[in-house]
Amino acid sequence: MAMFRNPFDHRFRLSSKGCSCGQHSSEAEHAAATADGLAATSDEALRLRRSVENAVMRALFPVDEQRRNFLKVVGASTAYAAINTLFPIAAATDVLAQGAPLEKKDLKVGFIPITCATPIIMAAPMGFYAKQGLNVEVIKTAGWAVVRDKTLNKEYDAAHMLSPMPLAISLGVGSNAIPYTMPAVENINGQAITLAMKHKDKRDPKSWKGFKFAVPFDYSMHNYLLRYYLAEAGLDPDTDVQIRSVPPPEMVANLRADNIDGFLAPDPVNQRAVFDGVGFIHMLSKEIWDGHPCCAFAASKEFVTTYPNTYSALLKAIIEATAFATKTENRKQIAEAIAPANYLNQPVTVVEQVLTGTYADGLGQIKRDAKRIDFDPFPWESFAVWILTQMKRWGQIKGDVDYAGVAKQVFLATDATRLMKEAGLTPPTATTKTFSVMGKVFDPAKPEEYIASFPIKRI
Amino acid sequence: MRQTSLRLRAGIVSLAILLIFGLAWHLAVSGTGPAQQMDPEYAKLMGQTAVQGKSAMPGPLDVLGKIWSHLKEPFYDRGPNDKGIGIQLTYSIGRVLVGYGLAMLVALPLGFLIGMSPLMARALDPFIQIMKPVSPLAWMPLALYTIKDSSISSIFVIFICSLWPMLINTAFGVSSVRKEWLNVARTLEVGPIRRAFTVILPAAAPTIVTGMRISIGIAWLVIVAAEMLVGGTGIGYFVWNEWNNLSITNVITSILVIGLVGMILDQALARVARAVSFPE
Numbered sequence: 001m002a003m004f005r006n007p008f009d010h011r012f013r014l015s016s017k018g019c020s021c022g023q024h025s026s027e028a029e030h031a032a033a034t035a036d037g038l039a040a041t042s043d044e045a046l047r048l049r050r051s052v053e054n055a056v057m058r059a060l061f062p063v064d065e066q067r068r069n070f071l072k073v074v075g076a077s078t079a080y081a082a083i084n085t086l087f088p089i090a091a092a093t094d095v096l097a098q099g100a101p102l103e104k105k106d107l108k109v110g111f112i113p114i115t116c117a118t119p120i121i122m123a124a125p126m127g128f129y130a131k132q133g134l135n136v137e138v139i140k141t142a143g144w145a146v147v148r149d150k151t152l153n154k155e156y157d158a159a160h161m162l163s164p165m166p167l168a169i170s171l172g173v174g175s176n177a178i179p180y181t182m183p184a185v186e187n188i189n190g191q192a193i194t195l196a197m198k199h200k201d202k203r204d205p206k207s208w209k210g211f212k213f214a215v216p217f218d219y220s221m222h223n224y225l226l227r228y229y230l231a232e233a234g235l236d237p238d239t240d241v242q243i244r245s246v247p248p249p250e251m252v253a254n255l256r257a258d259n260i261d262g263f264l265a266p267d268p269v270n271q272r273a274v275f276d277g278v279g280f281i282h283m284l285s286k287e288i289w290d291g292h293p294c295c296a297f298a299a300s301k302e303f304v305t306t307y308p309n310t311y312s313a314l315l316k317a318i319i320e321a322t323a324f325a326t327k328t329e330n331r332k333q334i335a336e337a338i339a340p341a342n343y344l345n346q347p348v349t350v351v352e353q354v355l356t357g358t359y360a361d362g363l364g365q366i367k368r369d370a371k372r373i374d375f376d377p378f379p380w381e382s383f384a385v386w387i388l389t390q391m392k393r394w395g396q397i398k399g400d401v402d403y404a405g406v407a408k409q410v411f412l413a414t415d416a417t418r419l420m421k422e423a424g425l426t427p428p429t430a431t432t433k434t435f436s437v438m439g440k441v442f443d444p445a446k447p448e449e450y451i452a453s454f455p456i457k458r459i
Numbered sequence: 460m461r462q463t464s465l466r467l468r469a470g471i472v473s474l475a476i477l478l479i480f481g482l483a484w485h486l487a488v489s490g491t492g493p494a495q496q497m498d499p500e501y502a503k504l505m506g507q508t509a510v511q512g513k514s515a516m517p518g519p520l521d522v523l524g525k526i527w528s529h530l531k532e533p534f535y536d537r538g539p540n541d542k543g544i545g546i547q548l549t550y551s552i553g554r555v556l557v558g559y560g561l562a563m564l565v566a567l568p569l570g571f572l573i574g575m576s577p578l579m580a581r582a583l584d585p586f587i588q589i590m591k592p593v594s595p596l597a598w599m600p601l602a603l604y605t606i607k608d609s610s611i612s613s614i615f616v617i618f619i620c621s622l623w624p625m626l627i628n629t630a631f632g633v634s635s636v637r638k639e640w641l642n643v644a645r646t647l648e649v650g651p652i653r654r655a656f657t658v659i660l661p662a663a664a665p666t667i668v669t670g671m672r673i674s675i676g677i678a679w680l681v682i683v684a685a686e687m688l689v690g691g692t693g694i695g696y697f698v699w700n701e702w703n704n705l706s707i708t709n710v711i712t713s714i715l716v717i718g719l720v721g722m723i724l725d726q727a728l729a730r731v732a733r734a735v736s737f738p739e
Contacts, residue, residue: 277505342538
């Protein structure tokens with residue numbers, strides 16, 4: 001992290017080979033040994049000033065040796081004063097702190113009232129948008145199709161979507177093809193399979209033949225995970241059971257009315273069903289695939305290119321909110337901020353049980369799983385590839401698919417990497433990874449082989 | 460005298476029905492079911508319905524309390540997704556009036572044209588017959604897609620649903636003006652414009668207003684559904700938002716409010732109808 005080192009210290013090297021002062025074999029060792037490591041510069045204002053100073057010093061002394069000699073001779077404070085007359089460092093820092101001028105300050109961001117949208121929602125009451133100089137109205141929306149249409153209409157500048165939706169929109173599946181981007185994942189895990197109380201003895205999915213299930217949307221992780229889970233149990237999700245798409249808020253009412261036998265739904269719907277004694281949590285989605293993405297922050301490519309600075313500020317606000325939400329000690333505070341009628345409109349205990357992971361399962365047990373829902377903004381391209389394989393597996397897309405190409409265009413990993421660094425998170429260095437779903441390893445480099453390996457499919 | 464006593468008696472019967480209904484409702488939902496044995500720590504995580512076996516249906520007293528709390532503060536505004544019931548009603552009524560007004564501007568002249576010209580009546584008939592039975596909400600996706608604005612889309616849906624009753628009634632009213640009156644006008648050499656305004660319009664007015672009264676009823680029915688679908692603002696969104704929270708108390712409250720506003724709109728047009736009716 002040479003970027004945040006004091007460039008007026010002759011002991012440090014600004015070039016990034018080895019450790020920054022050259023006395024240690026690795027950067028980690030160096031950080032441990034010096035008080036001026038990144039830990040000391042965690043204060044954001046200082047970090048910003050340091051990056052400006054670094055830029056100036058690098059420009060003045062292209063050869064680092066010269067800078068160090070110069071500083072040794074005249075001393076740091078004199079050098080700072082001298083250079084400050086040439087280049088107003090304080091003013092430049094201010095400019096950088098404010099960011100480039102925002103093209104548009106008043107934004108509308110749509111969301112569906114579920115805990116997946118936590119970062120998008122909490123950024124409003126907790127001031128993450130305001131910190132970036134944005135005036136964002138977060139608007140509650142009735143369903144995914146409406147969110148899609150309102151975003152395509154440009155009524156919303158950006159929106160909370162299910163992570164398969166930007167892929168589907170970009171491919172023109174279920175709507176006109178419009179280039180769409182997904183610069184950040186909202187949450188990982190955080191869904192569950194809930195069954196009606198009358199099925200509390202039918203815990204084996206093999207006995208679920210003839211069940212009616214609800215998922216929030218056709219193009220949702222919920223749909224793909226439920227289908228995957230059922231297919232692994234030998235049930236054909238198209239013929240042995242019925243899967244229908246029902247907006248999350250209507251699921252509990254439908255479960256109570258005996259219209260459906262269960263659902264794979266986002267929270268707080270699952271917990272709400274338990275809270276009202278209507279159903280029980282059969283399993284968390286985390287048990288199907290630990291670390292699966294669910295919802296996403298999405299914007300049209302047009303928005304990204306027309307308002308680059310606004311987009312950057314907005315994404316930064318979301319990523320900082322996500323960083324705040326990853327810390328379990330903040331979760332109670334977040335639950336209180338997002339439960340009122342203006343946002344989720346749910347009892348606080350319900351939201352709290354979801355976010356803290358200490359929850360009633362509906363069968364009389366208290367379960368504890370701090371990772372029940374987690375937040376990780378990084379849009380892995382391999383997630384996109386997996387989603388595309390499932391779309392193809394269930395016949396939503398046909399023919400040849402450019403898996404890697406589409407994944408790269410829609411899941412904007414580069415922007416997330418840069419802004420995650422600025423928010424103090426550690427982004428991964430790769431953009432793809434392998435993972436396993438229900439014990440079966442997925443290799444993003446071989447999507448077609450992966451699809452072919454399933455006995456139940458629609459190809 | 461007889462009139463007032465009938466009215467009084469009817470009022471007493473209405474009140475009695477209300478009281479009996481309220482009492483039955485109260486008895487049906489009060490009392491708790493078998494309380495379940497639960498670990499207190501677990502019970503803390505659960506809702507009242509699950510813990511005490513309390514009915515999920517609120518009683519009449521809960522609803523009255525809720526109505527009172529809405530009446531106390533009908534115009535609060537706590538952010539874009541949480542506004543008072545008064546503000547929501549204003550949005551809905553505004554949309555209905557705009558959509559309805561536009562429908563009137565189209566339906567009345569077009570209805571006159573159809574009613575006065577048998578050729579146009581025949582030519583437009585197939586279109587009207589096909590469009591009339593379509594549920595206005597089926598237009599919603601198309602409207603959202605083409606108009607690209609959800610608020611204007613709901614106004615469009617109101618427009619399209621209030622159009623048909625007005626159009627058909629106007630056409631029918633105009634075409635069934637008694638031939639004698641038209642013949643008298645012709646003998647007196649009244650010009651077509653003057654004939655339309657001084658002979659046909661007054662004669663057809665009662666039928667036209669009946670169409671308008673049907674339309675406003677339908678428009679008010681449809682706005683609630685449209686707003687539930689699109690969300691954002693309006694009384695329909697309010698119902699949806701409270702459904703989302705499974706708050707039956709608020710849903711019942713809004714049902715009563717929706718009924719009340721619908722009645723007021725209908726009564727307003729009933730007055731107009733009385734004003735334009737004439738004895739033959």
